[in-house]
Amino acid sequence: MEDFIVAGVKVVVAFVFLLVVVLLLVWLERRIVAFMQNRLGPTRAGPAGILQTLADGMKLMFKESMTPNRAEVLLYLAAPVMALIPAFLIFLVIPIGAPITVGDTTYTLQVTDLNVGVLYILAMSSMAVYAITFAGWSSGSKYPLLGSVRASAQMISYEAAMGLALVPVIMFNSTASLAEIVDAQGATYFGWIPAWNIVLIPSFVVFLIAAFAETNRAPFDLVEAEQEIVGGFHTEYSGLRFALFFLAEYINMFNMAALTVTLFLGGWQGPVFGPTFLVWILPVFWFLLKTFLVVFFFIWVRGTLPRMRYDQLMAFGWKRLIPISLAWIILAMVAVGVRRFGLPWA
Amino acid sequence: MSWFADLLGPWRGFAVTFRQMFKPKVTTRYPKEKRVKPQRFHGRHVLNRYPDGMEKCIGCELCAGVCPARCIYVRGADNPPDDPVSPGERFGFVYEINMLRCIFCAMCVEACPTEAITMTHLFEMSVTDREEGIFDKDSLLVEPDGTPNHPLPVTPLIDINELKLGDGWMRATSPSGRAAFEGVEAWSPSARMGGLAAAEPGQGSRQSPVVGPQSPVASSRTEDSASEPDIEQEPS
Numbered sequence: 001m002e003d004f005i006v007a008g009v010k011v012v013v014a015f016v017f018l019l020v021v022v023l024l025l026v027w028l029e030r031r032i033v034a035f036m037q038n039r040l041g042p043t044r045a046g047p048a049g050i051l052q053t054l055a056d057g058m059k060l061m062f063k064e065s066m067t068p069n070r071a072e073v074l075l076y077l078a079a080p081v082m083a084l085i086p087a088f089l090i091f092l093v094i095p096i097g098a099p100i101t102v103g104d105t106t107y108t109l110q111v112t113d114l115n116v117g118v119l120y121i122l123a124m125s126s127m128a129v130y131a132i133t134f135a136g137w138s139s140g141s142k143y144p145l146l147g148s149v150r151a152s153a154q155m156i157s158y159e160a161a162m163g164l165a166l167v168p169v170i171m172f173n174s175t176a177s178l179a180e181i182v183d184a185q186g187a188t189y190f191g192w193i194p195a196w197n198i199v200l201i202p203s204f205v206v207f208l209i210a211a212f213a214e215t216n217r218a219p220f221d222l223v224e225a226e227q228e229i230v231g232g233f234h235t236e237y238s239g240l241r242f243a244l245f246f247l248a249e250y251i252n253m254f255n256m257a258a259l260t261v262t263l264f265l266g267g268w269q270g271p272v273f274g275p276t277f278l279v280w281i282l283p284v285f286w287f288l289l290k291t292f293l294v295v296f297f298f299i300w301v302r303g304t305l306p307r308m309r310y311d312q313l314m315a316f317g318w319k320r321l322i323p324i325s326l327a328w329i330i331l332a333m334v335a336v337g338v339r340r341f342g343l344p345w346a
Numbered sequence: 347m348s349w350f351a352d353l354l355g356p357w358r359g360f361a362v363t364f365r366q367m368f369k370p371k372v373t374t375r376y377p378k379e380k381r382v383k384p385q386r387f388h389g390r391h392v393l394n395r396y397p398d399g400m401e402k403c404i405g406c407e408l409c410a411g412v413c414p415a416r417c418i419y420v421r422g423a424d425n426p427p428d429d430p431v432s433p434g435e436r437f438g439f440v441y442e443i444n445m446l447r448c449i450f451c452a453m454c455v456e457a458c459p460t461e462a463i464t465m466t467h468l469f470e471m472s473v474t475d476r477e478e479g480i481f482d483k484d485s486l487l488v489e490p491d492g493t494p495n496h497p498l499p500v501t502p503l504i505d506i507n508e509l510k511l512g513d514g515w516m517r518a519t520s521p522s523g524r525a526a527f528e529g530v531e532a533w534s535p536s537a538r539m540g541g542l543a544a545a546e547p548g549q550g551s552r553q554s555p556v557v558g559p560q561s562p563v564a565s566s567r568t569e570d571s572a573s574e575p576d577i578e579q580e581p582s
Contacts, residue, residue, distance in 0.1 A: 036363040040373040304363045 010111045014091055022250040026053040028292075029299050036303035057243060065239035070140030079138060080237065080244035083131035086124040087251035093117045094258045095179050097268050097284035109268075109284065110179060117178040118170055121259060122163050125214055128252065129155045132216075132223065132233045135245070139236035147232025150310065151216065151223040157317040158213035158220075164325035165206035168332035169197055169263055182267030196266040202328040204264045206321050211256040213317070216249065217298060219305040220313060257294035258287075265290050377502050383467050388450040389508065390468040391443060392486060392494050394461065399490040401431050402462035403438035409454035409463055417447035418454060438462070441486060445471055446479035466494065467508040473498065 027050050034041030042049035097109035114120050129152050136148020170176050173184040187195040198204050213220040224232030234245045270286030394402045405422020423439035431437040454463050473479050485497035494509035
């Protein structure tokens with residue numbers, strides 16, 4: 001019984017946490033991009049405009065949600081929800097802090113720990129393609145269709161690169177559970193260099209680039225390239241349904257940043273000291289700090305790089321990222337083998 | 347090492363965007379802070395009075411005739427002999443400007459022979475009803491003490507003080523109907539800001555004499571300026 005209550009509380013907390021994070025992210029993105037363009041961005045709603053997203057959300061709630069005449073109504077209505085659910089589900093396996101021990105019970109700050117966590121994440125991010133494809137196709141309009149065709153091709157291509165980039169991480173840490181991967185990164189080299197997986201630099205770089213493509217963000221935002229195909233797959237969506245897509249997009253961005261931190265930057269690992277409550281809070285703080293730094297990097301890239309051309313995108317995915325990942329897997333295999341069994345001639 | 351520079355090239359953009367984040371912002375946070383407007387900004391019109399309180403408008407309808415947007419409607423009427431409104435034969439009986447049509451070209455200001463109509467710095471004139479966009483004489487004409495009128499409620503978006511600015515931009519070019527003043531910078535006094543408006547920088551120190559029968563104060567001023575010897579000798 002208690003397990004159920006704990007699980008329920010965790011799910012609700014995770015849900016609310018993600019919603020609040022999205023409010024912050026949208027505001028942060030608009031402010032930072034504005035600052036990079038010598039503008040101020042939203043400043044009116046709340047202190048420094050921090051409530052702008054809330055105001056926008058309220059506005060969208062009161063807008064009419066229109067359905068095009070030629071839409072396939074069932075899929076058209078289902079698509080926004082299908083975009084949102086995987087976005088929430090990915091977050092469930094990400095540990096946001098060190099396990100907390102109260103009395104003789106230990107609570108993990110993670111909704112659930114799967115021993116196939118990395119695979120689960122890949123599976124869930126593949127689900128997001130369905131939402132975008134359905135949204136574009138069921139709108140019965142040409143721009144969404146073009147956008148969704150691009151999206152599915154792009155996301156499937158970069159999923160391959162992302163999956164291959166994660167293989168060395170799994171090999172290196174001998175586990176696919178995210179909690180155990182973070183635990184393994186708690187070690188140090190020479191007693192002071194944290195043993196984060198970022199030492200797998202090729203994996204890190206390929207994963208980061210693929211993360212941009214998976215979240216459809218600049219410079220890979222061809223899916224919703226305004227100049228060519230209006231809004232892409234969500235052109236025909238309005239009101240709350242559009243808000244759901246928007247929400248899913250930013251949750252995905254946060255998820256990818258959190259995954260980057262968890263897999264490569266040591267997750268919640270960081271210096272912990274002080275009284276008990278500080279010991280509980282600090283790992284969460286380190287996790288959030290690292291995640292928001294990665295988020296800042298995402299926004300920084302958006303403010304800096306122009307959009308790639310579609311053929312460049314495909315060529316880059318298939319001819320650069322995937323061969324690099326494959327070569328790196330072989331290298332990593334050799335390295336892991338040597339570490340475990342010693343040099344073959346020794 | 348040029349290959350190394352080529353490799354770094356794409357990354358230099360990141361430094362640029364990062365640097366820009368800390369540069370001063372170009373945004374003016376409008377209702378909170380306002381930009382300084384040019385001295386001769388074309389804002390809302392006002393109808394001026396002479397320092398003694400008489401209206402300057404003589405109802406000649408030149409402004410209405412010259413208006414390219416046809417937004418001015420004027421009807422003149424004969425001055426009542428015992429209580430004249432303006433120091434001329436006639437005065438502006440009806441004076442309406444449709445601000446929804448006005449293009450703020452200030453040709454009415456240039457056409458006016460008595461400098462009755464001038465422009466101010468007020469540009470905040472949004473209305474909720476098309477009829478409110480037609481400003482009638484009551485709201486255009488300044489009070490006898492020179493305080494400008496405004497028909498719309500004062501909100502954080504409306505700075506009434508702007509109505510007091512930019513009184514005489516056009517006096518710099520007006521010959522005021524007198525040949526001796528053709529091309530000469532001069533100005534004539536009007537009741538504004540609760541007193542007499544002073545010459546703006548670059549407007550010259552000479553007052554332009556006002557044509558026609560003078561109101562007492564104005565005529566005494568004309569005598570003053572007529573006593574100055576330079577009117578006829580002014581190079582044209």
